[in-house]
Amino acid sequence: MGMKKVGKYEVGRTIGEGAFAKVKFARNLETGESVAMKVLDKSTILKHMMADQIKREISIMKIVRHPNIVRLHEVLSSKTKIYIIMEFIMGGELFDKIVHQGKLWENESRRYFQQLIDAVDYCHSKGVYHRDLKPENLLLDSQGKLKISDFGLSALQQQGVGLLHTTCGTPNYLAPEVLSNEGYDGSAADVWSCGVILYVLMAGYLPFEECDFSTLYKKISAAEFSCPLWFSDGVKSLIRRILDPNPKARITIEGIKNDAWFRRNYVAVRHGDEEKVDLNDVNAVFDDIEEQYVSEKVEGAGRGPLIMNAFEMITLSQGLNLSALFDRRQDYVKRQTRFVSRYPARKIVAAIQEVAVTMALKVQSRNYKIRIEGGSSNKMGPFAVVIEVFEVAPALFMVDVRKAAGETLEYHKFYKTLCSKLDHVIWKPTEGGARPSLTRTATC
Structure with a gap:
């Protein structure tokens, strides 16, 4: 079976699937670099009237450049599809590590949490909120460094509807104000999710877990959870300040960064924020969504495995x-x-x-x-x-x-x-x- 090419990329197997996009493994033929290629169907985007929203989300992903966030390289399109070329992360989901290890040591949990807060803080400074942070969106590269995926593409899972009441998947990581369908402050909601993630890293299980939604919602709204015995006092007090059901009283990112437990061995990440980001490719793809920009070739087709x-x-x-x-x-x-x-x-x-x-x-x-x-x-x-x-x-x-x-x-x-x-x-x-x-x- 021949390999399919899209522009300068050789396209391989599918490595992920979502409601609106498939993610394929691909290789840049000029540099030999591995990339992940998100493939979106133009007709689906038009049918759901999502073009403006997706253009905005992709532009955000291109602007957001931080060592702990999966990088978006470029956007291409063909007659029927849009291709988002992203950094390929080798080490799998952070959650897989929890599944196999049971729970992580406090120092390791703290290191991942510091990287997570750094990246989230950087995005908030650019006016970007994730709204769907959970371990499945946290990847590890081959050096074990944390990378947040889908920052800015989180709206793709919301079928073009505004606030998160259309959330699919698990509500276990969502803040009470998000679940109650009120308007909410994106930064406080992201902080709550980071707190749930920190708890899961250290405990190996969720703070709020119930079979039916109404019991789960009650527990989240009352922040009804208990910390396991092996949590140190420092992390317990930080988690309690993060998992405060009142978003106005909840600790802010600035507060987290000043917390004694958080500050231990903390090295703020350096990033070249000043590089100029070019959005021409995004504009070209969306200004005329029907035009053909990239040749799509399939060389030979096979019927076997x-x-x-x-x-x-x-x-x-x-x-x-x-x-x-x-x-x-x-x-x-x-x-x-x-x-x-x-x-x-x-x-x-x-x-x-x-x-x-x-x-x-x-x-x-x-x-x-x-x-x-x-x-x-x-x-x-x-x-x-x-x-x-x-x-x-x-x-x-x-x-x-x-x-x-x-x-x-x-x-x-x-x-x-x-x-x-x-x-x-x-x-x-x-x-x-x-x-x-x-x-x-x-x-x-």
Whole structure:
């Protein structure tokens, strides 16, 4: 199967999906740099009358330049699509780290929280509010540095409606004033979400968690939560000042930055704020949304499972480190939700479909790509998973499983169940075999 090109970018596999956009892995052919390409459909944008809003959001993302925020490089368009080229972040979601470690040490939590507050403070100084901060929007780069994603694109999830009463996904991170549909101050609402995130980093679970929305809303409105025993007094007092249900009494970012617990080992980040940002590409794309600006070419089409080229395979193994694919002692690869199978591709797909049905989930599949959907266990939003089968060597297939919607913790539970039911399909080579193996990625 040939690679698709968009301008100077070679486009690879889909790495994420949302209501309005798909995110694909791509590579800049001039520099060899990996990028993430958000693909938006022009007809959808026009149908929902979102062009002005999305133009504003993309312009914001371009203007917001900070080491702890995912960078937007440029915007391109074709007859039918808009392509947003963004920095590709290698290390996965911060939440995955919590899932696998249980909780983080206080010093590590503080370091991530300092980076988060720095980035949020910078955005507020530019008049930009995120309104949907949660661990799923916090990524880690290959050096373990925090990066906020979708700063400014948060409105994409709101279908063009104003305040956040259309919020999809989990309300667990939202401030009480946001949930009650009153007008609210974006900076105080972002501070609340940062407080919930700090609690989750240190505790390994949410401060407010209930199965039905009305009980959850009552608890959030009354800030009814308790801190685990291992929280130090310093962090307890800071979290209590952040999770104040009255936005006017809630601590501000300036207050957080003056807090003794926060200030420990704090090094304010330096950033080249003075570089001039050019919005010509954004204007060109949106001033005439029907014009063709970029050639889209698909060279050859294949019907079998996608053959993964070596480049994609390497980038899939985290940190561009090939040894992670082949060295069985590399435990950290366990975090990746994929496994290897010697079963024929069709049989793998059939087995996955069968398991999904036994779990009472809805299944769609096409061309060795499967989408599984269901309500989430806490009934607060949709749960969806996308599974793709790749041929990585003759008769050796890699099955890549990823979350498309829903909570990360719930997704990891689903993945564990899936693997236990697919045990017969997962390839586990005998120890001491001569063939370099991908076994470690198969561990659930």
